[in-house]
Amino acid sequence: MSNELRVTFQPSGRSVFVLPGTVLLEAAGQAGYIIQTPCGGSARCGKCRVRVVSGKCSFKTPEESTLDAGSIKDGYRLACQCRVEGNLTVEIPETSLFQSTQKILSHNAGAAIIRKPRVVKKYTGSGGSGETVTRIDGKVVHTEPGNSEDRCYGVAFDLGTTTIVATLVDLASGSDLAIASMVNPQTVYGDDVVSRIKKCRDEKEGLSELRRIVIRAVNTLIERVLKEKGAGSDNVYEAVFAGNTAMQEILCGINPKALGEIPFTAAFNKPLKMKAAEAEIGINPAGDVHVFPQIGGFVGGDTVAGIIATQLDRAKEPTLLVDVGTNGEIVLSNGGKLMATSVAAGPAFEGARIINGMRGTTGAIEKAVIAGGDIELNVIDNVKPAGICGSGLIDIAAELLRLGVIDSTGRILPVDELPSGVPEKIAARIVGQDGQCSFLLVNGRESATGKPIYLYQKDVRELQLASGAIRAGVNILLKMEGLTPGKLGAVLMAGGFGNFIRRRNARRIGMLPPVPCERIRFMGNTSLFGAKMVLLSKDEEKYAAHVTEASQHIDLSLNPGFQEEFSSAMLFPEGE
Numbered sequence: 001m002s003n004e005l006r007v008t009f010q011p012s013g014r015s016v017f018v019l020p021g022t023v024l025l026e027a028a029g030q031a032g033y034i035i036q037t038p039c040g041g042s043a044r045c046g047k048c049r050v051r052v053v054s055g056k057c058s059f060k061t062p063e064e065s066t067l068d069a070g071s072i073k074d075g076y077r078l079a080c081q082c083r084v085e086g087n088l089t090v091e092i093p094e095t096s097l098f099q100s101t102q103k104i105l106s107h108n109a110g111a112a113i114i115r116k117p118r119v120v121k122k123y124t125g126s127g128g129s130g131e132t133v134t135r136i137d138g139k140v141v142h143t144e145p146g147n148s149e150d151r152c153y154g155v156a157f158d159l160g161t162t163t164i165v166a167t168l169v170d171l172a173s174g175s176d177l178a179i180a181s182m183v184n185p186q187t188v189y190g191d192d193v194v195s196r197i198k199k200c201r202d203e204k205e206g207l208s209e210l211r212r213i214v215i216r217a218v219n220t221l222i223e224r225v226l227k228e229k230g231a232g233s234d235n236v237y238e239a240v241f242a243g244n245t246a247m248q249e250i251l252c253g254i255n256p257k258a259l260g261e262i263p264f265t266a267a268f269n270k271p272l273k274m275k276a277a278e279a280e281i282g283i284n285p286a287g288d289v290h291v292f293p294q295i296g297g298f299v300g301g302d303t304v305a306g307i308i309a310t311q312l313d314r315a316k317e318p319t320l321l322v323d324v325g326t327n328g329e330i331v332l333s334n335g336g337k338l339m340a341t342s343v344a345a346g347p348a349f350e351g352a353r354i355i356n357g358m359r360g361t362t363g364a365i366e367k368a369v370i371a372g373g374d375i376e377l378n379v380i381d382n383v384k385p386a387g388i389c390g391s392g393l394i395d396i397a398a399e400l401l402r403l404g405v406i407d408s409t410g411r412i413l414p415v416d417e418l419p420s421g422v423p424e425k426i427a428a429r430i431v432g433q434d435g436q437c438s439f440l441l442v443n444g445r446e447s448a449t450g451k452p453i454y455l456y457q458k459d460v461r462e463l464q465l466a467s468g469a470i471r472a473g474v475n476i477l478l479k480m481e482g483l484t485p486g487k488l489g490a491v492l493m494a495g496g497f498g499n500f501i502r503r504r505n506a507r508r509i510g511m512l513p514p515v516p517c518e519r520i521r522f523m524g525n526t527s528l529f530g531a532k533m534v535l536l537s538k539d540e541e542k543y544a545a546h547v548t549e550a551s552q553h554i555d556l557s558l559n560p561g562f563q564e565e566f567s568s569a570m571l572f573p574e575g576e
Helices: 025-032 069-073 185-189 193-202 206-229 245-251 256-262 303-311 392-402 457-480 504-509 526-536 537-549 562-569
Strands: 007-009 014-018 049-057 077-079 083-091 119-122 129-134 139-145 155-159 163-169 176-183 234-243 272-275 289-290 321-324 330-332 337-343 366-371 374-379 430-433 436-442 451-457 490-494 520-526 551-553
Touching: 007 025, 014 025, 014 374, 025 049, 025 083, 049 392, 069 077, 069 526, 129 234, 139 551, 155 206, 155 245, 155 303, 155 436, 155 526, 163 206, 163 526, 176 185, 176 206, 185 193, 185 206, 193 206, 193 245, 193 256, 206 234, 206 245, 234 245, 234 303, 234 526, 245 256, 303 321, 303 330, 303 337, 303 490, 303 520, 303 526, 303 537, 321 457, 330 457, 337 457, 366 436, 374 392, 374 436, 392 436, 392 451, 392 504, 436 457, 457 562, 520 526, 526 537, 537 551
Parallel strands: 007 083, 155 234, 234 289, 321 490, 337 551, 490 520
Antiparallel strands: 007 014, 049 077, 049 083, 119 129, 129 139, 155 163, 163 176, 272 289, 321 330, 330 337, 366 374, 430 436, 436 451
């Protein structure tokens, strides 16, 4: 274990711990900030400006040519070029954030849109003796005494298989007021959607039970964000949900059993709307609940939200949108044409089915590098490690592949088969167990559980399944359009997890196509951001419906070449 460094971001005061040499852009992502990098982190656009308030960092002035001497003197740096060398305090200007709390992106890249919320509050009267009337699409839904125009809220949801995230939004200003998240409690019935679909199909009360659980979770999150803001539920007038197909259908009380059998049909492709009282969502009973449209199969509302958040259909070059999670959704934009598919990546990226796996929370090994002839680990919150999360799993595998400790078939080699040049400290970590080899990451004295933490052979196999499925889906879409990876102008990584992946390592294990790292861009939680866009603008609601209709759904289960492509993608690529 190495001495980690604290990086504190202002104005929030949020802190993270990182390894020495970590790029500030990565540290910001670990803290939950998505900084603009339209040039892919190549120091050409200057959009990732941050100000180092105190502490030590390294930067190369020639690479920071977009900053003038005065800015550098005042402490400004490019987050994509600045590396952490000591404890830091860093200020992130609002203009450097991709998902700005003060504006959302319009269809014309980079421009602010005029907010057009469906909810409007108007005070009528004078001297405090009047009342405030709330209308949704012009229809009166609520009246209250006095002037409460400044209390007009909505809530946006990312409804994931593993995690649910909620953001309370001021509909008048567009600002995020509070955010909360929790593990989807449905995971007790299985860590993937297939197990939940099976429960709905096979058990008489399966659907109602799963719906009751998710509604309770949603309402718990609403209570949390309202408590943080000090607001009441009667002043929340709209809730927008973007999630995968199965989760959205269960939320709406629709049995997703058709998703469990060929041809894996989604129950709806138009947006669904209902009153909060009917949906049992804990906002104003007369408020509206909006569920995103779905493209087809397992390509659901979260993917549609990702398309509008990134304006994927407007990309000038062939562009991939990849959302890595329990299900991997992939959309290829080529000349305005949208092709969307999904793959069963499995929950390895969420830390599930990994023997010492865990979610990306306190105690998780989230980064690994080889330095000084040994492996150095970054642990979330700088505590004793308790397990390995998805980003850490990718890093560890990539580093061991580079050393030759893991071969292209995914086998952890025994010491007597290691290539020459493997450091002694690395070789000493290889342990034979039950006819297979494991790699010791942390001994029992240094772990939070008192037990050693290993990367097991089974863990590598799970990673191969997950990354191979995504790569196979990417390859199929590219081949259908007659494209090679080199023709891609950008690969956009969506989802909360996508922001924590090291691009070079994702390429090394074959999860992402072999494109230059500067073309791989982190977009953050586009599902949540897309939901917020629809919450704030009628135009974005129409845009979401438009891209849904314009997208071609590709069912890989019907593609005769998928199994062969998948088998090939299970092998780790040679060298990098």
